[in-house]
Amino acid sequence: MENHQFLFNFISEYTGDILAGVLIAIIPLALLLVYALVAIYGELKIASFIQLKLGPMRTGKWGLLQPVAEVFKLLQKEDITPDGADKPLFNLAPFIIFLGCYAALSVLPLSSHFAPSGLNIGLFFIIAISSLAVLGIVMGGWASNNKYSLIGAMRSVSQIISYEIPAAMCILGVASMAHSLDMNVISAQQQGGFWNWYVLGGPAGISKIWLIPFTVVMFIVYFVTSLAETNRTPFDVPEGESELVAGYHTEYSGMKFAFFYLAEYGNMFVVSAIMTVIFFGGWSSPFGDFLNSPIWQIFWFIAKSMFFVGLQIWLRWTLPRTRVDQLMYLCWKILLPLSMVCFLAMALGGMLY
Amino acid sequence: MINYLKNIIKGFSTILVGMKVTFINLFRPNVTVQYPNVHPLVRAGSDKMPDNARNKLNVIIPKCTGCKSCEKACPVNCITIETTKVASIDTEKPLMEDGKKRVFWLSQFDIDFAKCCFCGLCTIACPTSAIVHSTDFEYSCYDRNELLVHFSPFNKEQVAEKKRILAEEVKQKAEKALADKQAAEKAAQEQNITDSKIKSSDDQTSANQNIQNNSN
Amino acid sequence: MNLEAVIFYLFALIIVASGGLVVLSKNIMHAAFALMFTLFGLAGFYAMLLSDFLAVSQIMIYVGGILVLIIFGVMLTSKITGVELKTGPIGKVNYLFGAAISVIIACGLSLLFTNSKWIEKPVDKIPDSSINAIGYSLLTEYILVFEVAAVLLLIALIGAALIAHKDQIIDSDASSNEISTNNDIKIKE
Amino acid sequence: MGLLNALDNPINADGIILGKVEDLFNWGRAKSNWFLQFGLACCAIEFMAVNASHFDLMRFGNIPRSSPRQADYIVISGTVTLKMAERIKILFEQIPEPRYAISMGSCANSGGPYWQHGYNVLKGIDRVIPIDVYIPGCPPRPEAFEQAVLKLQEKISMEEIFKKRERVAQEDKMLESMLKAEENNFIENVNKHI
Numbered sequence: 001m002e003n004h005q006f007l008f009n010f011i012s013e014y015t016g017d018i019l020a021g022v023l024i025a026i027i028p029l030a031l032l033l034v035y036a037l038v039a040i041y042g043e044l045k046i047a048s049f050i051q052l053k054l055g056p057m058r059t060g061k062w063g064l065l066q067p068v069a070e071v072f073k074l075l076q077k078e079d080i081t082p083d084g085a086d087k088p089l090f091n092l093a094p095f096i097i098f099l100g101c102y103a104a105l106s107v108l109p110l111s112s113h114f115a116p117s118g119l120n121i122g123l124f125f126i127i128a129i130s131s132l133a134v135l136g137i138v139m140g141g142w143a144s145n146n147k148y149s150l151i152g153a154m155r156s157v158s159q160i161i162s163y164e165i166p167a168a169m170c171i172l173g174v175a176s177m178a179h180s181l182d183m184n185v186i187s188a189q190q191q192g193g194f195w196n197w198y199v200l201g202g203p204a205g206i207s208k209i210w211l212i213p214f215t216v217v218m219f220i221v222y223f224v225t226s227l228a229e230t231n232r233t234p235f236d237v238p239e240g241e242s243e244l245v246a247g248y249h250t251e252y253s254g255m256k257f258a259f260f261y262l263a264e265y266g267n268m269f270v271v272s273a274i275m276t277v278i279f280f281g282g283w284s285s286p287f288g289d290f291l292n293s294p295i296w297q298i299f300w301f302i303a304k305s306m307f308f309v310g311l312q313i314w315l316r317w318t319l320p321r322t323r324v325d326q327l328m329y330l331c332w333k334i335l336l337p338l339s340m341v342c343f344l345a346m347a348l349g350g351m352l353y
Numbered sequence: 354m355i356n357y358l359k360n361i362i363k364g365f366s367t368i369l370v371g372m373k374v375t376f377i378n379l380f381r382p383n384v385t386v387q388y389p390n391v392h393p394l395v396r397a398g399s400d401k402m403p404d405n406a407r408n409k410l411n412v413i414i415p416k417c418t419g420c421k422s423c424e425k426a427c428p429v430n431c432i433t434i435e436t437t438k439v440a441s442i443d444t445e446k447p448l449m450e451d452g453k454k455r456v457f458w459l460s461q462f463d464i465d466f467a468k469c470c471f472c473g474l475c476t477i478a479c480p481t482s483a484i485v486h487s488t489d490f491e492y493s494c495y496d497r498n499e500l501l502v503h504f505s506p507f508n509k510e511q512v513a514e515k516k517r518i519l520a521e522e523v524k525q526k527a528e529k530a531l532a533d534k535q536a537a538e539k540a541a542q543e544q545n546i547t548d549s550k551i552k553s554s555d556d557q558t559s560a561n562q563n564i565q566n567n568s569n
Numbered sequence: 570m571n572l573e574a575v576i577f578y579l580f581a582l583i584i585v586a587s588g589g590l591v592v593l594s595k596n597i598m599h600a601a602f603a604l605m606f607t608l609f610g611l612a613g614f615y616a617m618l619l620s621d622f623l624a625v626s627q628i629m630i631y632v633g634g635i636l637v638l639i640i641f642g643v644m645l646t647s648k649i650t651g652v653e654l655k656t657g658p659i660g661k662v663n664y665l666f667g668a669a670i671s672v673i674i675a676c677g678l679s680l681l682f683t684n685s686k687w688i689e690k691p692v693d694k695i696p697d698s699s700i701n702a703i704g705y706s707l708l709t710e711y712i713l714v715f716e717v718a719a720v721l722l723l724i725a726l727i728g729a730a731l732i733a734h735k736d737q738i739i740d741s742d743a744s745s746n747e748i749s750t751n752n753d754i755k756i757k758e
Numbered sequence: 759m760g761l762l763n764a765l766d767n768p769i770n771a772d773g774i775i776l777g778k779v780e781d782l783f784n785w786g787r788a789k790s791n792w793f794l795q796f797g798l799a800c801c802a803i804e805f806m807a808v809n810a811s812h813f814d815l816m817r818f819g820n821i822p823r824s825s826p827r828q829a830d831y832i833v834i835s836g837t838v839t840l841k842m843a844e845r846i847k848i849l850f851e852q853i854p855e856p857r858y859a860i861s862m863g864s865c866a867n868s869g870g871p872y873w874q875h876g877y878n879v880l881k882g883i884d885r886v887i888p889i890d891v892y893i894p895g896c897p898p899r900p901e902a903f904e905q906a907v908l909k910l911q912e913k914i915s916m917e918e919i920f921k922k923r924e925r926v927a928q929e930d931k932m933l934e935s936m937l938k939a940e941e942n943n944f945i946e947n948v949n950k951h952i
Contacts, residue, residue: 048814049378051378052383052811053810053811054814057387058817059790065789069786069789069790073789073790075786076783079854080827120700121700131634138640142598142640154641154644164633241824246825252828253828257827314379317375318368318371384812408899428871429871470896471896490895491901491905492894493891493898493905493909495892495909495913
């Protein structure tokens with residue numbers, strides 16, 4: 001797609017290139033902040049409804065202002081840096097984690113006419129940049145000078161690095177079918193109804209039916225790895241409250257903790273957006289040309305992503321935490337072979353169609 | 354190999370079963386009682402305050418005889434009772450609830466709810482069921498001293514006043530006894546002196562009454 | 570000075586500053602994390618040279634893989650063995666020695682750069698993506714190198730598995746109480 | 759011109775802008791209370807009931823946190839033994855300011871059944887940490903706990919942020935002068951004795 005920089009060109013016509021770049025960069029930030037408020041509220045409410053209770057009710061109507069109150073609260077909290085902590089690293093870690101999540105947002109195509117950065121190797125970039133989160137976690141865990149933080153950080157690193165392999169396999173499978181790493185191109189290929197989505201074998205007509213089981217399994221594998229990469233339940237061993245106090249962010253308070261919180265929810269959105277792009281058609285409407293204008297495409301993209309965020313929250317309040325060795329068993333002995341088999345099938349599909 | 358695949362399929366299918374359960378729960382009506390809006394006393398039905406709920410203790414002072422059996426029964430000694438005899442010269446003549454004449458003022462009846470373990474032994478021990486569990490549970494406070502509740506109807510000055518009256522009476526009685534003794538000794542000789550003394554004490558009691566009215 | 574030059578000098582500043590920190594920092598963890606910024610700056614250079622695939626690979630392999638491994642190693646050794654990982658006092662002679670070596674290397678490199686004849690060629694068309702070209706050349710021209718590297722990695726993988734496996738068999742009595750992985754259970758069966 | 763004067767000196771009692779900001783900040787702090795997951799004795803069972811579906815403490819914006827660094831208040835739920843008192847003090851000090859504490863039940867309030875003869879029980883948690891709200895009961899009803907949370911929110915929403923700073927500065931000055939006076943006295947005494 002040539003016109004993914006439509007908005008950038010539009011703004012830079014009236015302002016300078018640098019100013020346009022800054023303005024464009026603010027859009028994902030605003031999206032992230034608004035989304036985080038919605039996601040935190042959604043998490044509290046869904047968790048409560050699943051437990052047959054009500055959740056926040058007394059902050060605004062139905063507790064709608066609860067996340068806002070939390071932001072104001074966190075702004076005022078004392079910012080503690082422990083005495084034995086490694087101060088520069090301790091203070092840098094939350095920003096590194098947040099940077100990873102924010103940089104990943106920069107290549108997501110919200111619509112065919114708007115991606116903050118139309119990188120032609122967007123998928124590869126997202127896999128690479130999400131490793132920044134690992135570094136941030138190690139930094140925070142090590143600098144806290146707290147054994148629980150350190151154990152949490154080590155668990156988190158081993159978990160994320162292991163689960164990156166099946167995740168990369170899934171992304172490679174789709175890339176080999178789409179012959180591209182550009183997220184905008186992949187989204188555009190899946191236009192024309194949900195039958196063309198890669199979770200249902202991609203846009204190849206009726207003869208692709210043999211591929212559908214493999215792509216569906218691939219989607220499930222990616223969903224499981226995405227849970228592990230964002231440290232969500234059932235894979236939240238790095239911050240397991242029953243064993244480690246709060247994992248790698250035990251010693252963080254106030255706004256620095258808020259950054260960890262924000263990055264966790266931001267990463268949830270990023271993995272959901274990747275899932276949307278590579279399996280569920282990205283910004284394309286599920287009903288062919290129905291409501292497929294560039295503005296509606298933003299709606300479809302965010303709606304699909306939020307659906308997967310909701311799915312992650314739903315799963316969090318369903319499953320208990322796994323043990324560390326079970327976690328590794330699942331990754332290396334189940335997800336990796338499954339993703340390899342599916343990758344072979346999808347590569348064959350990519351060669352045929 | 355077959356076991357491996359079976360294991361995988363079983364794992365995913367059980368996760369789906371769990372998700373089904375939580376999904377059904379997501380749309381079931383909630384069971385929450387919205388406390389400040391729906392007070393448990395007002396709310397009818399199953400969630401009414403139980404009869405034997407161990408809430409704040411209440412002392413019905415007109416019923417209390419000051420027998421101190423609750424103080425003795427209390428396992429944590431959180432009840433402090435002090436009684437003052439009702440002086441016969443006191444113009445206030447209180448009655449018990451059942452119409453009997455009161456013998457003691459309850460000059461002090463304190464329950465320290467910071468120590469109380471709400472076991473209810475005092476309510477069993479009380480012969481007139483003057484001390485009972487009420488339905489009030491909303492009395493948390495910012496200062497611990499507020500939990501020391503004074504049930505006595507008197508404040509400190511009034512208690513001092515009552516004590517003073519009692520002391521006066523005792524003194525009077527002693528004087529009277531002395532006078533009687535003296536009178537017995539000098540029975541036939543000097544009757545005029547005792548008459549004048551009684552007259553002066555009558556003046557004093559009327560003055561006391563005035564003070565009490567002012568303080569009230 | 571146009572925008573590209575500004576960005577270039579920005580990246581250069583990042584690389585030089587963080588590289589200096591890597592060398593001069595006494596705390597090894599600080600050095601390792603400073604290395605992250607150096608590698609990021611290099612990735613920025615690759616991106617400016619229109620080789621975006623290389624830039625992202627740089628981030629993925631060096632920042633996401635090798636640096637994490639380094640940090641993991643440092644972390645495990647320092648915290649578990651209780652040894653404070655810091656470089657000791659170096660001494661003036663060593664400083665002089667190191668400075669001399671680095672000056673010589675810098676002079677040599679700059680001589681090499683100024684004297685060698687660089688072919689300057691205008692880019693007639695900015696390629697859409699460098700992935701296609703890299704893929705073609707890997708599977709045609711450099712197929713042997715590619716395969717040899719692959720075989721090497723496979724050998725490394727098998728070797729790692731073998732080492733891990735052997736250790737477990739030898740120490741199975743001692744370590745089975747502490748570490749009970751699924752491997753252990755299978756061996757016992 | 760009361761309004762304009764108020765704008766001139768916003769720190770004063772009539773400050774409108776800062777007053778509103780203060781209200782907003784107090785609102786945020788009052789409505790979002792994260793509590794430390796921390797139970798001591800039998801009151802903790804009742805505390806669990808408060809958190810569960812029927813009484814749902816989350817309605818008030820109270821979310822459990824497992825690290826004291828991220829908590830806003832601690833609930834002392836149960837008997838505080840002397841050994842545990844030290845730990846509670848450490849935990850409370852690890853909570854970042856502004857921090858609050860709720861004492862739940864008779865044991866925490868004043869030692870409860872052990873206030874006379876419990877040689878190993880702290881006679882009231884307020885001997886170790888400052889308590890904001892005391893809940894009587896053995897154990898208190900869940901509703902009583904919720905009422906205490908409402909009282910805590912009321913207390914937080916009436917706090918001063920900006921004036922407090924001035925007051926603290928004044929108090930510091932007073933303390934300094936007092937210390938100086940004491941020091942002078944001490945020196946005079948020493949001189950006398952010499």
